[in-house]
Amino acid sequence: MSHFNPQTLPVKVAQVTAYPLRAHVRQGPESSLGSMPVRQGCLVRMEDCDGAYGWGEIWCNFPPHAAESRAWLVRDIIAPCLQGQIFQDWRELRPALEQKLLRMMIHTGESGAFAQCFAGIDMAVADLCARRVNMGMSQFLGGSGTTAVGTYASTPSSGNLELQCGEIKNAGHTAIKLKIGYEPARDIAAIKTARESLGTEFSIMVDANQAWNYSLAKTQISALEPFRIDFIEEPLLANEDLSIWKRLSEHSSIPLAAGENISSQARFENHINDHSLHVVQPDVAKWGGISGALNVARYAHAREAQCYLHFMGTGLGMAASLHVLAGLGGDGRVELDVNENPLRTGLGEINLAVSNGRLSVPGGTGFGFEPDSSELVRFSI
Incomplete structure (x- = not known):
C-alpha cells in the first residue's frame, strides 16, 4: 500500500487575487528607522481549478503606500505567470517563481518587493493544500x-x-x-x-x-x-x-x-x-x-x-x-x-x-x- 503524502498533491492554479488594506490608528509602532503612520496589509487569495482556496499575506509595513505597490505587482506580473500552471508539490511554486522572474527582479531593482510577494503566495498555496485535505497547518x-x-x-x-x-x-x-x-x-x-x-x-x-x-x-x-x-x-x-x-x-x-x-x-x-x-x-x-x-x-x-x-x-x-x-x-x-x-x-x-x-x-x-x-x-x- 502506498503511503499518502498530503504535501505532494498536485495544484493547478486558477486564480490569484491581491487585497491591499489600510487602517488608520492613533499611534503606530516606532523605531529608530521611523514610525508607521498607518497599519497596512496585503492579503493574497489563491484558488485552484477545483475551487479549493487558501490565503497568504505579503509584507508591506513600509513605506505608507507599500500595500498598493505589492498588490499591483501581484496583479500585473505574478498572477499571470501562475494562472493555469500545475505544481506537483506546493513547495515547488515559490522556487519556480524565483527562477522565472529573476531577470525581472534584477531589471527593476525590486528584489525585496518580489520576494515579499512570493512569500505571501507560498503561504496561500500551503493554506490551500492544508484546507484541501482537511488538516490544520501545523x-x-x-x-x-x-x-x-x-x-x-x-x-x-x-x-x-x-x-x-x-x-x-x-x-x-x-x-x-x-x-x-x-x-x-x-x-x-x-x-x-x-x-x-x-x-x-x-x-x-x-x-x-x-x-x-x-x-x-x-x-x-x-x-x-x-x-x-x-x-x-x-x-x-x-x-x-x-x-x-x-x-x-x-x-x-x-x-x-x-x-x-x-x-x-x-x-x-x-x-x-x-x-x-x-x-x-x-x-x-x-x-x-x-x-x-x-x-x-x-x-x-x-x-x-x-x-x-x-x-x-x-x-x-x-x-x-x-x-x-x-x-x-x-x-x-x-x-x-x-x-x-x-x-x-x-x-x-x-x-x-x-x-x-x-x-x-x-x-x-x-x-x-x-x-x-x-x-x-x-x-x-
Whole structure:
C-alpha cells in the first residue's frame, strides 16, 4: 500500500487575487528607522481549478503606500505567470517563481518587493493544500499536536514605558522586545526602566534595527550587559559582511539575532554555521513564506540555534506564524506587536489572549483564519 503524502498533491492554479488594506490608528509602532503612520496589509487569495482556496499575506509595513505597490505587482506580473500552471508539490511554486522572474527582479531593482510577494503566495498555496485535505497547518507540516506556543510582546511605544510594561506583564506576557538604536542614553534609560518595572525573571530582548556600525555596536553591547538581555536583534546592517557579524558575535556576551531582512536560505545557513547568529528570525510574510521559514528553522534546530518567528502584520500572518512554530514542536517564540492594529485584531477571528507567555494555535483547517469579507471591504484601499 502506498503511503499518502498530503504535501505532494498536485495544484493547478486558477486564480490569484491581491487585497491591499489600510487602517488608520492613533499611534503606530516606532523605531529608530521611523514610525508607521498607518497599519497596512496585503492579503493574497489563491484558488485552484477545483475551487479549493487558501490565503497568504505579503509584507508591506513600509513605506505608507507599500500595500498598493505589492498588490499591483501581484496583479500585473505574478498572477499571470501562475494562472493555469500545475505544481506537483506546493513547495515547488515559490522556487519556480524565483527562477522565472529573476531577470525581472534584477531589471527593476525590486528584489525585496518580489520576494515579499512570493512569500505571501507560498503561504496561500500551503493554506490551500492544508484546507484541501482537511488538516490544520501545523499537522500538515508534520507537527505532533502542539496547541500553544511561546510569544513575546513587541515594540511598546515611546510613551509611558513603565505603565506599558505593567500592562504587558498583567496581560500574561513573560517576555518583551524593546526598540533601541536611538541616542545611547535614551536606549539605556528605556532598558533600565523596563528591567526595574518587569523584574529580574522577565525576559527582555532589544532591537537596534541595523542602527550601528561595528565599533558602535561593540560599545553599545558592552553597556547593555548589566541588564541581562536575552538577545540583541540587528545590531549591524543585515547585509554586513559575515566576517563582521562573526567578530561582533565573538565579542558579545549577549546572543545576536537577525532574520527579517535576510532573504536567502544560504545566508541563514552561513550565519548559523559560523555562529554569528544564535537566534534566527524568519518572517513568513517577508521572505520564504511557510516553506522558507520551515527550512530555516529546521536547519537552525539541527545545529543548536534558536528560531524566533518575526512578525508585525495582520491576523492572517499571525495565525500562520503560530502554526509554523507549532509544526516545529513549539520551540521558540512568535513576535506579538502590542500596538494598535485593527488588521491584526479585527480582520477575522483569532485568539490573541496570552497565558503565561503563550498563545493558542488556531484550530480548524489551514491557518484556521478566514478573513471576514465585510472587513476586507472596510479596510480596502
